[in-house]
Amino acid sequence: MRHSALVTHLSNALLGLVLLSPIAHSAEIQVVSSGGFAAAYKQLAADFEKETHHKLVSGWGPSMGTTKNAIPLRLERGETIDVVIMVGGSLDELMSQGKLLAGSKVVLANSPIACAVKKGAPKPDISTVQKLRAAFLNAKTIAYSDSASGEYIKKELMDKLGIAEQMKDKVRQIPATPVGEIVAKGEAELGCQQRSELMAVGGGIDIIGLLPDDVQLVTPFSAAVVAKSKVPEQAKALVDFLGSPKNANTIRATGLEPSHLE
Numbered sequence: 001m002r003h004s005a006l007v008t009h010l011s012n013a014l015l016g017l018v019l020l021s022p023i024a025h026s027a028e029i030q031v032v033s034s035g036g037f038a039a040a041y042k043q044l045a046a047d048f049e050k051e052t053h054h055k056l057v058s059g060w061g062p063s064m065g066t067t068k069n070a071i072p073l074r075l076e077r078g079e080t081i082d083v084v085i086m087v088g089g090s091l092d093e094l095m096s097q098g099k100l101l102a103g104s105k106v107v108l109a110n111s112p113i114a115c116a117v118k119k120g121a122p123k124p125d126i127s128t129v130q131k132l133r134a135a136f137l138n139a140k141t142i143a144y145s146d147s148a149s150g151e152y153i154k155k156e157l158m159d160k161l162g163i164a165e166q167m168k169d170k171v172r173q174i175p176a177t178p179v180g181e182i183v184a185k186g187e188a189e190l191g192c193q194q195r196s197e198l199m200a201v202g203g204g205i206d207i208i209g210l211l212p213d214d215v216q217l218v219t220p221f222s223a224a225v226v227a228k229s230k231v232p233e234q235a236k237a238l239v240d241f242l243g244s245p246k247n248a249n250t251i252r253a254t255g256l257e258p259s260h261l262e
Contacts, residue, residue, distance in 0.1 A: 143188035
């Protein structure tokens with residue numbers, strides 16, 4: 001009887017340790033990130049999973065637009081999503097609609113717009129507004145995205161440069177596909193998008209520089225918990241982790257500017 005009682009006691013103790021372990025409390029967190037923060041997220045995701053034992057199920061989609069993977073449309077369809085990472089203005093709009101958990105927003109990074117050419121092609125100087133204007137006018141085709149950077153280029157930048165009419169037949173707004181891939185294939189002579197998204201393309205393009213400060217648009221990327229998340233505590237832990245100062249170097253290496261250093 002004593003032996004049996006001891007075995008039972010030890011079994012219960014071991015069971016208690018298992019129940020208290022992080023693995024026993026792990027959760028599956030559904031995440032959708034827009035392209036601007038995707039490279040940083042991919043690097044940080046493994047660290048978060050290792051630290052917490054939670055599993056991240058990742059998806060990708062633009063912060064706006066009408067493509068089927070656009071984050072607002074995915075939420076509208078009722079897809080199972082716990083965390084969104086997207087352009088701050090679009091995130092704020094979803095927050096105001098009650099689709100994201102109030103108070104869960106964390107600004108992660110700021111993203112400037114850069115331009116690129118096919119690898120090995122001549123590199124026009126875009127260091128000043130006048131030189132950028134000349135580069136656009138001299139290019140046969142220019143590609144930009146259907147998300148934040150592209151909307152800015154289409155609706156504001158061309159007017160600021162005074163070349164909207166001249167560029168009408170030269171520009172292509174690219175849905176769903178990274179602009180850098182279009183440039184790498186030679187389907188556009190010049191492509192402009194978030195620097196982090198151009199860097200993520202890797203080989204095949206040369207980034208020629210950022211838009212000049214006078215006409216630059218720096219876009220904040222933020223994360224928040226979806227209001228209908230079934231794992232809100234774990235989802236918030238991920239949001240806070242992504243915005244932690246300890247991850248600044250990783251974020252910077254992907255072409256973004258860590259927000260907490262501003």
